[in-house]
Amino acid sequence: MNMAIYTKTGDNGTTSLASGERVTKTDLRIEAYGTVDELNSWIGLLRADVKQSSENVQLADKQLQWIQNKLFNLGAALSEAQGEWVSEKEVKQLEEWIDSMQTVTPKQHAFVLPAGSSLVAQCHVCRTVCRRAERCIINSKAAAVELHFINRLSDYLFVLSRYIAYCQNEKEDIWNPA
Secondary structure (H helix, E strand, O other), X not given: OXXXXXXXXXXXXXXXXXXXXXXXXXXXHHXXXXXXXXXHHHHHHHHHHHOOOOHHHHOHHHHHHHHHHHHHHHHHHHOOOOXXXXXXHHHHHHHHHHHHHHOOOOOOOOOEOOOOOHHHHHHHHHHHXXXXXXXXXXXXXXXHHHHHHHHHHHHHHHHHHHHHHHHOOOOOOEOOOO
8 A cells, every 4th residue: 555645735734634624734633643743753762772772671662662552542532533542541551660660760859850861861852742742632622531641651751761760870860959
């Protein structure tokens, strides 16, 4: 199957939702799933470096691949495709991974600066893009479960940054308000 790369139907600044409805490319739904797509790309970059890391860190690659697939599902939901694309089951999966990583990372007693190795910093970039996606999704009037998923995903990405720092024996940069 060869998909058309260009259709010329968007040359006037509009695009189609999965329902067939044409909307402007500035529509809040387009902004929401465009930001989810951007997050998915950043996670792809993160995965590229995770694969080159220690065995403990490489375990996250399968989780990140799963997340990328779920982000495509989230994009389908935001484009109003028919079906249940995201469920509380996916939210629970993220929570299980968060809990598992937190069993080995040191307790957090201060705010952590988004810094460290390239890998840790990439987790923070993914986390902040995820937070922006969450704000866009809120503005698009998405379903509650979609908000739960994206909110928990930002938590996962933060904990993953700490987990990777721990596995690499990195000292976290702590916020110093002075």
